[in-house]
Amino acid sequence: MLIAITRGVSAGIAACELTHLERQTIDLDRARAQHRAYEEALARAGCRVESLPALDDLPDSVFVEDVAIVVDEIAIVTRPGAESRRPETAHIAPVLTHYRRVSFIQAPGTLDGGDVLRLGRRIFIGLSGRSDESGIEQLRAVAWPYGYTVTSVPVSGCLHLKSAATEVAPGTVLVNPAWVDAAAFGDVRVVEIDPAEPYAANGLLVGGRLIYPASFPRTRKRLEHAGITIEPVDVSELQKAEGAVTCCSLVFAGA
Numbered sequence: 001m002l003i004a005i006t007r008g009v010s011a012g013i014a015a016c017e018l019t020h021l022e023r024q025t026i027d028l029d030r031a032r033a034q035h036r037a038y039e040e041a042l043a044r045a046g047c048r049v050e051s052l053p054a055l056d057d058l059p060d061s062v063f064v065e066d067v068a069i070v071v072d073e074i075a076i077v078t079r080p081g082a083e084s085r086r087p088e089t090a091h092i093a094p095v096l097t098h099y100r101r102v103s104f105i106q107a108p109g110t111l112d113g114g115d116v117l118r119l120g121r122r123i124f125i126g127l128s129g130r131s132d133e134s135g136i137e138q139l140r141a142v143a144w145p146y147g148y149t150v151t152s153v154p155v156s157g158c159l160h161l162k163s164a165a166t167e168v169a170p171g172t173v174l175v176n177p178a179w180v181d182a183a184a185f186g187d188v189r190v191v192e193i194d195p196a197e198p199y200a201a202n203g204l205l206v207g208g209r210l211i212y213p214a215s216f217p218r219t220r221k222r223l224e225h226a227g228i229t230i231e232p233v234d235v236s237e238l239q240k241a242e243g244a245v246t247c248c249s250l251v252f253a254g255a
Helices: 028-044 083-096 133-146 217-225
Strands: 002-007 047-052 068-070 075-077 102-104 116-119 122-127 149-154 165-169 172-175 189-192 204-206 209-213 230-233 250-253
Touching: 002 028, 002 083, 028 047, 028 209, 028 230, 047 083, 068 083, 068 250, 075 083, 075 133, 083 102, 116 165, 122 133, 133 149, 165 204, 165 209, 189 217, 209 217, 217 230
Parallel strands: 002 047, 075 102, 122 149, 172 189, 209 230
Antiparallel strands: 002 250, 068 075, 116 122, 165 172, 204 209
């Protein structure tokens, strides 16, 4: 059984952190409806969805991926690069103790889960504005005893590594080559986004299907041509908060 941990959309999402996007009006009711539909897509993909209550004083808290990394053996609570997001970690840690032993990234290191791309036993971490060498080294120290390799990957022009690259089928990575060099991932099959859709590299592979934003039809055609089954979701309001489909859940195998 796959577990998907989600969190409701904060009433304060309009005050979210933004780095690469201009602030736009976010329709809260629509964002919440889109998030519910996203949770339904996770359930259809075979997940048991554990939906946590919204944290209205923490605008970005719907993006639960950034505050933890869960592998088969352990969960690591991060120390987000944005100071405003660090209080979120106190709310996720007790939840994860039901599933895994929990470790923590310590100051002064910073690490966002959105920078962490796992391909089997290989973990790639984006050197971004949110994750630094100290945070990466701490994760390496935790993961290495379980047989994981950890490699840092330079990214530019985007918020996180998974803004630029995600696994969309076993051994296949969807990449925006303007933001990350696909050669960093070694021997994988690469599908490039359509250049007209720079934010299209983020998809969530769950249960043999790819949960993917409906707003990138050109790249979707490339994925379907590559034989990938798409589960489209409308996350347009969450995208205004610099969110994407991976960052709205923590998906992992149940114990």
